[in-house]
Every structure is written in C-alpha cells, then in structure tokens.
Amino acid sequence: MNILIKISTDSELISYEAIALAFTLATFDHVVQLYFYGDSFYILADSTTRAYGMIQSLELYDLPYAWAGFREMTVAFDDKILDNIRYFDGKISDKLDEFDSVLEF
Template sequence: MKFLIQIRSDSELIGYEAIALGFTLASFDHQVQFYFTDGSHLVLNDPQSRIYGMIQSLDLYDLPKAWADFAPDIRLDDVIGDVVVPTDAVCSTDFDSVLVF
C-alpha cells in the first residue's frame, strides 16, 4: 500500500509515533511519504528532538525525501533541508491511505 503520513503537530511524542509508524510500514515493503505542515516545524527544526534525528534516517528505509509545506518565513536547519523538500500541493488521491498526526 501507499501511505501519506502528514505530521501537523508540534508535539515531539506525536511526531515520533508518526515517524516510527512510517518506518514500520516501510519495513513491510509499503510505500511511505512523510509530509510536514503547520506547527511540526518546531520539532523538526530542533536538534534536541528525536524527530530531528529520525528524519535523517529516511535513506536507511529506502524512503523518499520528506515533503514540507510551511509559511515562507520559516527556514529549516541545513541538515534537515537535505532530507526535506518544499512542496505546495499534495494530491491525497495518489495514496491508498492518508494518516494525519
């Protein structure tokens, strides 16, 4: 199956659970795409958060770069910028399931 995992929350625990779920699904040969929006930039950009480290492991699971849709004034850390691609629109019908956290 093809999953879109949208992470909107600024909670580290919620983001951690969402990414862990995505990694688990990828381990069972599902296609997973992470999509960061809204307040998730707060934990995504924090080098002390688990999400900061986890998102750098996408290539270990053969996952594509994560997508991000934040306000233009929000800048991501250079390390995170290497694994996150800005996007304007996502077509949820391209996925079998959309999970929102």
C-alpha cells in the same frame, strides 16, 4: 500500499510515533510519504527532538524526501534537515488520489 503520513503536531512524542510508524510500514514494503506542515515546523527546527534525528534516517528505510508545507524552512532549518525534506509547492489535496491511505498526526 501507498501511504501518506501527515504530521502537523508540535508534540515531540506524537511526531516520534508518526515517523516510527512510517519506518515500520516501510520495513514491510509499503510506500510511505511523510508530509510535515503546521506546527510540526517547531519539531523539525529543534535539534534536540527525536524527530530531528529520525528525519535524517529516511534513506535507511528507502523513504523518499519528506514533503514540507512551510516556505520558511530554508531560513530556520539546518542542512541536516534540508538534505531530507523538500518544500511541497501545491495543494496536498491534489495528491491524495495517489495514496491508498492517509494518516494524520
């Protein structure tokens, strides 16, 4: 299955659970795309959060670069995050047909 996981929360626990779910699904050969937007910006910008560390492990699970819906990321994020996330220029709604399931956190 192709699964899109949209993360907009500023809760460390919820973002951790969402990324952990992505890792688990990828382990079972699902194609998973993470999309960060909204208040999740604060979780990724904070180097003390679990999500900050987990986003650096996408390659270990054969996950593609995460998408981000915020332009200011190049100013606020360090290279460890920027190496694993790309700005999504466009409307995420235009991509929804590519996914079998969309999960929102």
